Amino acid sequence: MTPTDAFTSKQPISERSDLSQPADYLKRYYGYDLFRPMQEDIIKSITSGRDTVVLMPTGGGKSVCFQIPALMLPGITVVVSPLIALMKDQVGALHMNGIPAAFYNSTQSGREQRIIEDDCISGKLKLLYVSPEKLLTEAFFTFLKHVTVSLFAIDEAHCISSWGHDFRPEYTQLHVLKKQFPAVPTIALTATADKLTRHDIATRLGMNDPAIFISSFNRQNLSLQVLPGQNRIQQIIKLLQQKPDTSGIIYCLSRKSTESLAAKLQEKGFNAAFYHAKMDPADRSRTQEAFLRDDVKIMCATIAFGMGIDKSNVRWVIHYNMPKNIEGFYQEIGRAGRDGAAAQTVLFYSFADVATYKEMLAENNPANLGLQLAKLERMQQYADAHTCRRQILLSYFSEELPEPCGNCDVCRDPRVTFDGTVLAQKALSAIVRTGERVPMNLLIDILRGSRSQAVLQGGYDQIKTYGAGRDLRFEDWRNYLHQLINVGVIEVGYDQHYALRRGILADQVLKGNRKIDLVRPDDAPKQVVEKTRTKPDATRDDLFEQLRVLRKQLADDQNVPPYVIFTDTTLEDMARQRPTTPDALRNVSGVGERKLQLFGRKFLEVIARYVRETSGRGTVVRTIVNETPKRSTQQQTLDLYNTGMTIAEIAAERQLTTGSIASHLVQVAKSGYNLDLETLISSFVSPAERADIERAIQAVGIQEGRLKAIFDHLEGRYDYGKLTLVAGAFDR
Incomplete structure (x- = not known):
């Protein structure tokens, strides 16, 4: 059986009568009852025809945001992806969900591409994955003119911005999509983009008044830890011994490091391999495939490995070297715990890594050297931080976390803090009085009352806060300003010559509504390897x-x-x-x-x-048995029901539909639990409603427990909770 035979429905998806709402598609094709936050609003934005920008963390469910609109809209959705190597896996995953899709790139023969083109024209496919290089050819644009394009989805959209951490020149030409297809909506998706990059994405794609959705960047299931850079291999071995038979990635700065580390781990009996850009393409592909298929558990890799990796059961990510910016770091740790289960991230840090990056930048002398150095400094601040690391990451993406996370090494081993609110107010006052135009070193000179040429020429010796911080050393002020940047009191204007500006918490601090705790530079305790939880x-x-x-x-x-x-x-x-x-x-x-x-x-x-x-x-046994492990989803529902809660209240509490809650209760009633189904029905369904539903059941019948036909027969007068209960009793 070919993939097309196995996974393409004979009836066009958009014409099926049992699919009318986004949630219907979510349940049928993905098996989930509820959307994750913002997904449904994003889908409605796209299906209404509006351009849309989506910032959602890795593992947050970005793909569903354009795949469901692709199913709902007539025609085909063209997905622009920078990674040819991963298109096959992405399309394979869609096939497993019963969604007709294909990829179109340079690895295919002309005959294979013509077959795909014919399938698009005939309406057999709903999604077509293509690289930007292939998309922008004249031949491909000619082909697109012969099909109905419902949506352009630009994945890894941060690649379009020169402010982003992974700029790709070919992405800058994607603005032609709006010129060639002005009526087709565009969705741009990325997991990592700061405020500057977000605006750049919409502008460069030529979007028309886009809806912008910014999901929380808080991946609560990821633990965050920084360890000293000495004896890294011994520390890694200890960490891996705590996590037997789990999948993980170790990111290294150099190709040589990936090979030597993999060899040392293999000597210790670990199932490890290496991956980098200079490998033979066939070997590289085989290695990646082995990791995705769990044949290799540990991947020692450069950052060439990972973008778009959808492997959901990566339980840990280790950085052998410090990354060069927070965007890259956040994206890389985001490859752990995509399934929502707990995962560990560890960063090894030494100042030697910073020096290496600075040497590389000095040697290459890129056009945006200043920007890259500034972002490297922010990454170094994260590694040096004495405050909650998650608050630092979130503040970088302009998101506030009101309380420390409790799931990072700083929170588990708190530093000694003092009330630094007055220091923060002095710094902010100086920033405001200088018009938010001066960089860090000049601001410190102003606060310390320096008579430097830059201070005097700018007239900064005349402002009220001149000399307000002369009691502190230059390096102390620098340390405290880094902390204030990390927690969101101050932000760096990369597009304004790195001037310090008011951050998301600035106004609260200035008005005295927000206390700021700081750590004295010498009070940071020594880092230790995180202990594993002993509870199975x-x-x-x-x-x-x-x-x-x-x-x-x-x-x-x-x-x-x-x-x-x-x-x-x-x-x-x-x-x-x-x-x-x-x-x-x-x-x-x-x-x-x-x-x-x-x-x-x-x-x-x-x-x-x-x-x-x-x-x-x-x-x-039929469904749930007495030997079911404690607190199954049905038992959780039963426990709440036994406290006196109604079905509607339980649904709200558990964030499930009333139909799901009713189904749980019917199952446990049929499995011999002490639950009177008739009493339950009478408390939720009136006699008249029950009679009406039973007549519909007799008229339509119950086929394999599916209630959609009954729901339609009754023209939606009763929700699935009532239908489930009555059908459950009717079927006994």
């Missing part, structure tokens, strides 16, 4: 391991990475719920209809066998 993960039990083995077998059979079959979090949910029927498996987060058809039977067989063996029975 209850979700990673024997059943989870059996499901993971099955997933790997199926992935190898399908020639895709394991996470494309199901993520770790989906397997954990299966291990918790232990479904043994297709309907029960539908309630597992991440199980869509296509994957249910392709893999459901095999996973249910493993679960049923496990339930039989652990329960000591010879028959298969």
